[in-house]
Amino acid sequence: MEPERERTGKHFKKGRKRRRAPNTLVGAAEAMRARWELGERQPEAKKARLSAILFAENCEVTHDQLCELLKYAVLGKSSVPKPSWCQLFHQNHLNNVVVFVLQGMSQLHFYRFYLEFGFLRKAFRHKFRLPPPSSNFLADIIGLKKKQATRDQSKMGEGSLPSTSSKVRVNLQNDPIIQKYGSKKVCLTRCLLTKEEMKTFHFPLQGCPDCANFVPTKCNGSITDNSPLFGLDCEMCVTSKGRELTRISLVAEGGSCVMDELVKPDNKILDYLTSFSGITKKILNPVTTRLKDVQRQLKSLLPPDAVLVGHSLDLDLRALKMIHPYVIDTSLLYVREQGRRFKLKFLAKAILGKDIQCPNRLGHDATEDARTTLELARYFLKYGPRKIAELNLEALASHQELLATGQELRNTAEVVQQPNTSVLECLDLMGQKLLFLTREPETSELSSARNCETVKCLSNKEVLEQARVEIPLFPFSIVQFSFEPFSPSLTEEMNKRMRIKWTEMSTVYAGPFSKNCNLRALKRLFKSFGPIRSMTLVLETHQPHLCIQYEVLEAAQLAIESLDGVLVEGACIKVQRPVTELTLDCNTLVNELEQDSENRGTIYLSGVSETFKEHLLQQSNLFLGLEAVILPKDLKSGKQKRYCFLKFKNFGSAQRALDILKGKDWKLKGRHALTPRHLHAWLRGLPPESRRPPGIRVIPPPSEQQALQALKVDHPKIAAWRWGRKIGKLYHSLGPGTLCLILLPGTKSTHGSFSGLGLMGIKDEEESNTPNMCL
Secondary structure, three states, rough: OOOOOOOOOOOOOOOOOOOOOOOOOOOOOHHHHHHHHHHOOOOOOOEEEOOOOOOOOOOOOOOOHHHHHHHHHHHHOOOOOOOOOOOOOOHHOOOOEEEEEEOOOHHHEEEEEEEEOOOHHOOOOOOEEEEOOOOOOHHHHHOOOOOOOOOOOOOOOOOOOOOOOOOOOHHHHOOHHHHHHOOOOOOOHHHOHHHHHHOOOOOOOOOHHHHOEEOOOOOOOOOOOOOOOEEEEEEEEEEEOOOEEEEEEEOOOOOOOEEEEOOOOOOOEOOOOOHHHHOOHHHHOOOOOHHHHHHHHHHHHHOOEEEEOOOOOHHHHHHEEOOOOOOOHHHHHOOOOHHOOOOOHHHHHHHHHHOOOOEEEEEEHHHHHHHHOOOOOOHHHHHHHHHHHHHHHHHHHHHHHHHOHHHHHHHHHHHHOOOOOOHHHHHHHHHHHHHHHOEOOOOOOOHHHOOOOEEEEOHHHHHHHHHHHHHHHOOOEEEEEEEOOOOHHHHHHHHHHHHHHHHOOOOEEEEEEOOOOOOHHHHHHHOOOOOEEEEEEEOOOOOOOEEEEOOOOOHHHHHHHOOOOOOOOOOEEEOOOOOOOOOOOOHHHHHHHHHHHOOOOEEEOOOOOOHHHHHHHHHHOOOOOOOEEEEOOOOOOEEEEEEEEEEEEHHHHHHHHHHHHHHHOOOOEEOOOOHHHHHHHHHHHHOHHOOOOOOOOOOHHHHHHHHHHHHOOOOOOHHHHHHHHHHHHHHHHHOOOOOEEEEEOOOEOOOOOOOEEEEEEEOOOOOOOOEEEEE
């Protein structure tokens, strides 16, 4: 039988909805934090969301800190500590976690090919720097860097499940089965899934775009309480096109098996899933039956009013590529709290007192599973919802889960709070598995872990195809794409040129000025746009010009927009960047930087005085949608600089605030931000040897020129464009409430190490108006 997963509603543990105040605010932020603690907060959001500001000073997130977030996303604050570097509100509303790893790429690649990574830079609002990669990046972020967990899952007790007679009396009215069906016995037609329920739980239906080639069973007769029931169970394998059928079993009401067929898939098999299906290559080799043969046989066997019974029956019907209108799904019939589902093995023991899917047997017996679902449906019809509610299945399931974790895990909270607890262990405590898709010949602990389903692919294209099929079936997925990096020497040269390019984009030439111009007044003028790194007088021209190199890109852009073509010191001056091969596309790049999701809603202000800062802190509620105030400091003196960034909920709020602040008598200059915050630390570390006098030509190395001319598909520039779009399409197919991370691990060689980059967001995230202060 297909491995069971909790696929509806919430995949992770329910947590309380209490908001957490920031815990790393210092200095002037104390006033704002005090107001929060007094209760001046906005109403709680109904969706999971991430904090707008990362509290790390340089926005670098270590692998351990990344692991903190992933564990918290799985278990919630009742079991593990909250992440130390960001805030994840309403974790209980998360439905899935998906981590995309772009192996062979770094922060350098992202900004070298920034225009090519169109989707990633626009879709993910939260970006952070990663340290250079270790020897096993994946093991680090999952929490397996020291060793694979030594804890083995204890086997479930052999005897009957404990009786509920000694437990506290159950309030039947609160039982989800009573709430859905009432306490009286129900008829067969009441147990059928409605069309709306079938749509909600992804059953194949006629008219659905993804079911265009599915075959209907032609069962369209009138259903009565005497309609025949048929138990159905299918086994699958993983092929190059996703999951395909390998076995089907159909059992009639009397318990006799009317169909039990092995099926050979049409596509290449990548994983037989033997531990679940019992199917091996040797078993399937002589088989000639194909899917179309099974479809034809099933149509001929089923009468017009047949009702199919199964456990997670939507998966079986999709494997059969068939549509049937009358179904009873025992995973939904025996309703569980919070949208979760009981496993078939548990229901068989708790309801029928029988053991199935025994660990000493290779794989599941499809006929046995089909017969069990039929017996469960008959039991429900015979004894009714009240009898089942009195069994207190939720308490029995909780007891079984405690047994399964072993005697040493009686106190789950204590175990998962240990620093060496891995994400895999957290998933194991929830009875869930991790999906790992990769094209790497992975030999790490991750691929060999007991509760990790690893699918090894031959290419990135195959990884993508498998991801489309498999991700919806797992609560936690890691999808690893692998790219051939530049050679170390070429990467170092690319790094140097990228830093030079950013320096040149932050440099402006202004002039011409008269020979008697007031240099002190001109310096004040240009300094009003932002901090100046250097300003030199250019005398090579007929009339003097100034070369001003700013510390931040926003200042240079503001100077160009404010002064180009303006009368200054009696002369109409031109303000422009140096024209080199590195700045030819700077106008396009600046426009795209302004549209970056992290910069949208953020404004840059220059000329910020202490008086203004105090006023801002005291009157922050005047600016609708203000989320954060970022006050950069001088690294040497520790003093705050005379510029800042204000982050708002959306672009409209930012624009309104910008209009107000520029119109006030604050002598402020400002515009929309251009530089993602995590990039400031990288730019501050600009070594002197990487700078050059603006205007000197840098010739790209021949090897890169040839690669670009040949448009090799594995060239990082082309890969960034192609795979950024492909990942974008895959992201759009994810369900709401999915925490998604894009990780570029960084690169390491004998020539040096290059930091990685992380991007994260929650699908359909609902943003907050709650402001944060970050100094």
